Amino acid sequence: MFERWGTAVVRHPVRVILAWLVVVMGLGGVGYLVLGPEGAAAVAGQNETDFLPDKYESVKAARFAEKAFPSVDGDGATAVLVLSRVDGAPLAPADQAKGREVVEGLGGAGVRGVDGPSLSPNGKVMLAQVTFTEKLGHTSLSGTVTRLRADTEDRVAGTPLRSGYTGEAAVAKDSERLDILVSVGMVVMIMVLLIVIFRSPWVALLNLLIIAMVGQGVVAVIAIAAKAAGTTLDGSVTGLLPVVLFGVGTDYVVFLLYRYRERLRLGEDRRTAMVAALARVGSAIGVSALAVAVSFGALLLSGFGSFQILGPALAFAVLVMVLAGLTLIPAVFSLLGHRAFWPSKAWRSEPKAGLAARTGNLVARRPTAVALAAVAILAALGAAALAHKPSYDIEAMPSGTESARTMDRLEAGFPAGTLSPTTVFLSGPGVSEQSATAYAGRLSALSIVGDLGAVQVAGDAARIDLLLAADPLSEKALDAMVNELRPAAHSAAPPGTTVYVGGETSAFADIRDVVEVDLRVILPAAGLLIGLVLLLMLRGVLAPLYLLGAVVGGFVATLGAAVLVFQGAVGRPGLTFTLPLIVYMFVASIGTDYNILMIARIREELRGGASRREAVRVALRQAGPPVAAAGVILAASFGALTISATLAEVGFAVAVGVLLSTFVLSWLLVPALTALVGRAAFWPARTSAPRVVRAPEPVSVRMGG
Template sequence: MLAQVTFTEKVGNTEVSSAVTRLRTETAERLTGTPLRSGYTGEAAVAKDVERLDILVSVGMVVMILVLLIVIFRSPWVALLNLLIIALVGQGAVAVIAITAKLAGTTLDGSVTGLLPVVLFGVGTDYVVFLLYRYRERLRLGEDRRTAMVAALARVGSAIGVSALAVAVSFGALLLSGFGSFQILGPALAFAVLVMVLAGLTLIPAVFSLLGHRAFWPSKAWRQEPEAGLAARTGNLVARRPAAVALAAVAILAALGAAALAHKPSYDIEAMPAGTESAHTMQRLESGFPAGTLSPTTVYLSGPGLTEQSATAYAERLAALSIVGEVGGVRATGDAAQVDLLLAADPLSEKALDAMVDELRPAAHAAAPPGTTVYVGGETSIFADIREVVEVDLTVILPAAGLLIGLVLLLMLRGLLAPVYLLGAVVGGFVATLGAAVLVFQGAVGRPGLTFTLPLIVYMFVASIGTDYNILMIARIREELRGGASRREAVRVALRQAGPPVAAAGVILAASFGALTISATLAEVGFAVAVGILLSTFVLSWLLVPALTALLGRAAFWPARVGREVAPPRVVSSETPVGARMTQ
């Protein structure tokens, strides 16, 4: 037997969560001593079951960032200060977003609330890492703490600012979507990025310039030039064999990207964590009722002279359709009627969505009594429309985001070739990321398709974050070229110096998104974006972009001239740390 509970508050409200707990407890108590079993499923029950997972995701993300920062900088103060500042700034950003949404009469859905903390902590930490690596480098050269911070900001600040702008405009392109959830998600994430970069260029430099080398306590290893590591060896390889490296990087992207041809979208967004009561109840429910029981398709009739008898006859004609499992109920009030249809297929499957457009809607209009108006509602009907909107979005938003990122690159680099291959690289990274997700979830896991929002969300993150890291790498290459280095020497030095912070930022951000893989609803997004960030870091920023720049040299920045830059005199004060190198 199936019964339905309707709440007076929205799902996510604490009262609804408490009510689900009470319902489960009291129902189980009343059935004690009987052969009957009970179970609750549906949207509210699922939300209750994933509460602990959501908390675990947030805690896990913060712990991973904390551990990685301690490992990278060998200092608990850097890690704790970073998390504290981002938490305070992020709390203010979230409050502004929530207040704005309330004033606009909209609701922040799970995609926004799930991704906001990751963007705030992950992207915010990225900017801290880029800045502190350069700050530490200047301290190592013998500059006092304030001069070192000014020099670090002068060198890396513009690249960070442009990178953040590229990320923000990429997210902002979601405003062009016809899907309401994306229209909220895009501006919210763009605002979060802009707030974090503002803090990264003002508050965070102020705090660390006050602390100076004490921020890196107790480690003293930062005072010495680091030994040649993986980044330096990679720089030597790319400088020596740029063509071969570029071909290898393209081959990796192409191999993964080929799997993207098998991509299929899935509209079943009500994911249920395995082992929970809601998932177990759904399995029992599906064994005894039509697949569409929990999500009936509702047909509304409006017109004069409607009776229970005419509405029932109408329902019987619709019941003859192959997609309809049975009639759930018929109600008529004289000038309106409601017919609930339980579909024979999963209401959010490709089969049901196709049948809604090709069979059920046309039949519902054709079979309607004369003089009546028909409206077909329910989740299947809603997602049939959403599918059409998202298909259009893909043809509009992806080119628009690419164009906006391209314009940002043109303004920063003032050249033609570099923006072209940087943009081509991130597009290749996106296709490869989508292919990796297909291999894992459609192949290894065996799901029928990937969440329908995945391509757009992954594109926004991979394209923007990939551009982020590429900008920082190519900016360092251009800096070395301006210093008089040859194109291959510039690439070698840039990878040695900029490779470690890019790698550190990439690993931290990938770990942040990786925490989402334990989420019931954002597991695919978490995995795909984490893989995309790692590809952007090590295949694009470490291999492909430096290799292409080594092949093109100064021509990559044409028509802008990349001439030799005269370095300003370095200031050394009494705060110079012991053992610092005194040569620049």
């Protein structure tokens, strides 16, 4: 099938290239018309309740708030101005007067309103909340924050006061530079690695240009689909999508070009070589992409809307990239032929035996020892996974930035929950200012409550803000929400009234419940789907079983490595709550990806008449380098995320997981196990009959499309 596919592509390469250009440019135009200049930011989710089912209390509270206390500020982004003395002393009356003057003068283009100022209980800090006309992600918001910061600094110049902004808009502004560094760093690392691997700048440049072009179309489709479905995208989608596009897309390019270069080395012309390359690796690449896609697709089973969107979005990106890898890439490189690898000429001769060949010899000679060593590595790292603790504090701020320094000063005067108050809504006949105030007083006596915020009454509804004494996203606050605050809020309510407890802490308490269920459902479901793909491809029983066991071991070892680094060395209280699911999706799918390519080559050698150990030796020599190259490139792509404020843990864990999948699973464990069990790994499929692989006939090509 892939031989016929490749023949069709190389016969009409110009048509294939033009078709991709038309589709991508058309999608870009439609995306601009539908979404405007904001692009994917136009469908970005603003809070956690956007992704929870309606049955949860935090969602009910948010819906009730929209009706009873509609915000006059709409969905504009916010930032918090913090004023304090340079010497850290309490604010004198003159300082407070100056602070009120500064707050009253805030405004200008892009600012919708200002609330405050409020003085901290210890008198050291004043704060005010600024609401902007635009929401997070809008192109003009960054400039507005910059202008507001400069204007405020001018207003306090020459006084004992110092100013600073924190909150979502300020954090977004401070994260811009890191986001740029992540993107640029990833692209540069991929380019450098491709140049080192292929000794050609053209391979690197063409790969990056093609993926960037196709990626624009993928992002446009996902954003348009979200807009049409009335749903929203969260930061995990927009943060991980470029890495998947560039990392996974480059993997498929590497797998194909290694085989293409190998066929050129044998003397085949450029078009015949491309057809032969597709005939031999097209099936493995296609099945590998399918395994990755179904793994991500398992996230549809999640009860958390963010995962339900993330899974299909990444699966779609992978499928589009593999389609480009089997059509657009062959069309471009079949036109270029040898010129694509200029100026290097070293590829024209058979490469000398390197690390992959030596590893193949070792695995073929001592498969039992190699398998035990690989299992020992996985077990040693996996043991640390027993200490894993989830963390829901996702509001990471870039260290050393104004928003981070300002947050430290704010917490010196206000309770930890000041920027994320827990809001209790009281509804029913007889609700009055007096009854709401009395009810708020009872709630403020709870140990988890640090201070009482505003109490508002509108008709037969009341809104009460509680400032928690603990970090709103800490395990202590989440436990107190479920075990103390919610039960007390309901039991202390006046007879005949209804209570809804909302806010960020309430939302993450519900998210925690959802994720705990997801882990029990999605992990085995994804494993089952990957297992079915392996069964369909390998048509054997034993090989899919130990391949699946290998990737599960790789996942546990990866999680253990993340625990050792972040909970151990760095000292964090836990790992981001989404980490196990995201790492499992990537490590299980990518591990399967590389294992498929390796075991497919082993099976190819077995069908050619080689013994089981000889098949492993040759497969590692030939397939080991492209698998290693792809693994290092993908690990580097995710490694770029380690400088991100919010995705550092994900970037590190997936990078480690990819390297484990590459060198421990695909290079050691899977070949060693296959060397031990031999052809029985593929039973009942037949691998014993030698098969002569016929090179495709030269392809007749009519130039010009």
